[in-house]
Amino acid sequence: MMGRREGEQGQFFYSFHLDKVVPPDHLVRQIDGLLDLDWVHKELAPYYSHTGRPSIDPVLMIRMLLIGYIFAIRSERRICAEIQVNLAYRWFCKLGVEDRIPDHSVFCRARNERFRESDALRRIFEGVVAMCIGAGLVGGEAFSIDASLIKADVNKTKRIPGDQPFSWPKAEEASHAVREYLVALDAARGQEDHGGDDGSGEGGRRRKPPKEVSLTDPQATWVARPGLDPFLAYDANYLIDNKAGVIIDAAGSRANRAVEIAVTQTMVERVERRFDLRPRTLAGDTAYGAVRLLKWLVDRNIAPHVPVWDKSARPDGTFSRADFVFDQGRNIYVCPGGAELTSTGNIDQGHIVYYRASKNDCSRCSLKPKCTTATVRKITRDLNEDVRDRVRALANTEAFEQSRRERKKVEMRFAHMKxxxxxDRFRLRGLSGVRDEVLLTATAQNLRRLAKLLCRVPPSRATICPA
Ligand code: SF4
Known part of the structure; x- marks a missing residue:
């Protein structure tokens, strides 16, 4: 017989305990048992005034943000709406059923002021990494690096060519993203005047203006690749430990190769400083095969398991540099015809050395049609070519193969992220917003991973997770 609920909607008084309605194996319980935010009030106290109305509790805001990033709720307005109706989220945020949810507008100010000044989001991320290390999920021996392009939150039609002069609004009338761009531009000019880098804090030298500049978020990079509709984007950079795929460092950055290399150096140094971990190997794709990074790694006894970036091969079938033999002792190249190419002594761009054959040898050489159309053949050699040779030799080892296989874990982290x-598209604008989003996403991924790996054992046997 069909049942039917009858009568009034409910009783007059309820006995209700929020803790009892959240299932013991719910992800929020597992993560709550891992999370340590005890330091927040003490550390952030200097960033709050001692007078006036009390602000929203920063721990509540951090918990709300984490709910958003862990459960893929992609707007702060939506996070507030979900916490309003979801009891498990309320429980995680330590809110009672009748407590008011803060307005979504409080996050913007907290992020742009107190959280950024105190570096709170990085501290939370590093706290979770420290927990992963404590739980034995980090080997510290082999790391992998990669970057993934994420679309910027802009309308790409609102842009101008990078070399076109544009009158930007005054700072007080400009959006946060434009203000940040103008400050970075001023810093870059100052650096250039003093012969330094582009002032991005990421070591990239700006040799020419960008191709296109967004009027909404001018720090976003115009990405035009074959087969892809061009778009404006930033990079999410992840450094992972290969043992369990824990993200050991994360950073949002402008999307270009020089910046990716500079960010890699920053992350490797930061991990060593914070956690006293220096890997024996670092795996990456060809984008990380620039000699500058290879030498930097080799100098620190880190074996680069990276394909060497080499443009010396010639697609037209003529002899490439690999066909010439370098004689280290005499500092000469010997060509396929047996002639010697000697150094001109000139060093270009601070690291490129030229070697030339003699006019006499080339003019009577039978191999000349396969070698050069110029009067004499010239080849270049990087001052650190021996480093590239050492890295090339690593490519044939079993350890390199293993690193190449394990590097897929960093790609899986990005697939999970997207x-x-x-x-797959940033919600915040400006480089600082992008950095915040990458850090929060990496924190959420590590927390989910930690919960999955530690909390799948029965609760009575789990040492860290109390669920
Ligand atoms: S053209 Fe000159 S460099 Fe080339 S193989 Fe002949 S002698 Fe050697």
Whole structure:
């Protein structure tokens, strides 16, 4: 017989305990048992005034943000709405059923002021990494690096060519993203005047203006690749430990290769400083095969398991540099015809050395049609070519193969970021917003991973997770 609920909607008084309605194996319980935010009030106290109305509790805001990033809720307005109706989220945020949810507008100010000044989001991320290390999920022996392009939150039609002069609004009338761009531009000019880098803090030298500049978020990079509709983007950079795929460092950055290399150096140094971990190997794709990074790694006894970036091969079938033999002792190249190419002594761009054959040898050489159309053949050699040779030799080892296989873990982190956490487009504008989003996403991924690995054992046997 069909049942039917009858009568009044409910009783007059309820006995209700929020803790009892959240299932013991719910992800929020597992993560709550791992999370340590005890330091927040003490550390952030200097960034709050001692007078006036009390602000929203920063721990509540951090918990709300984490709910958003862990459960792929992609807007702060939506996070507030979900916490309003979801009891498990309320429980995680330590809110009672009748407590008011803060307005979404409080996050913007907290992020742009107190959280940024105190570096709170990085501290939370590093706290979670420290927990992963404590739980034995980090080997510290082999790391992998990669960067993934994420679309910027802009309308790409609102842009101008990078070399076109543009009158930007005054700072007080400009958006946060434009203000940040103008400050970075001033800093870059100052650096250039003193012969330094581009002032991005990421070591990239700006040799020419960008191709296109967004009027909404001018720090976003115009990405035009074959087969892809061009778009404006930033990079999410991840450094992972190969043992369990824990993200050991994360950074949002402008999207270009020089910046990716500078960010890699920053992350490797930061991990060593914070956690006293220096890997024996670092795996990466060809984008990380620039000699500057290879030498930097080799100098620190880190074996670069990276394909060497080498443009010396010639697609037209003529002899490439690999066909010439370098004689280290005499500092000469010997060509396929047996002639010697000697150094001109000139060093270009601070690291490129030229070697030339003699006019006499080339003019009577039968191999000349396969070698050069110029009067004499010239080849270049990097001052650190021996480093590249050492890295090339690593490519044939079993350890390199293993690193290449394990490097897939960093690609899987990015796939998880885009498909499960739905970060295929940044929500915040400006480089600082992008950095915040990358850090929060990496924190959420590590927390989910930590919960998965530690909390799948029965609760009675789990040492860290109390669920
Ligand atoms: S053209 Fe000159 S450099 Fe080339 S193979 Fe002949 S002698 Fe050697």
């Amino acid at each position: 498909r499960i956490l739905r970060l």
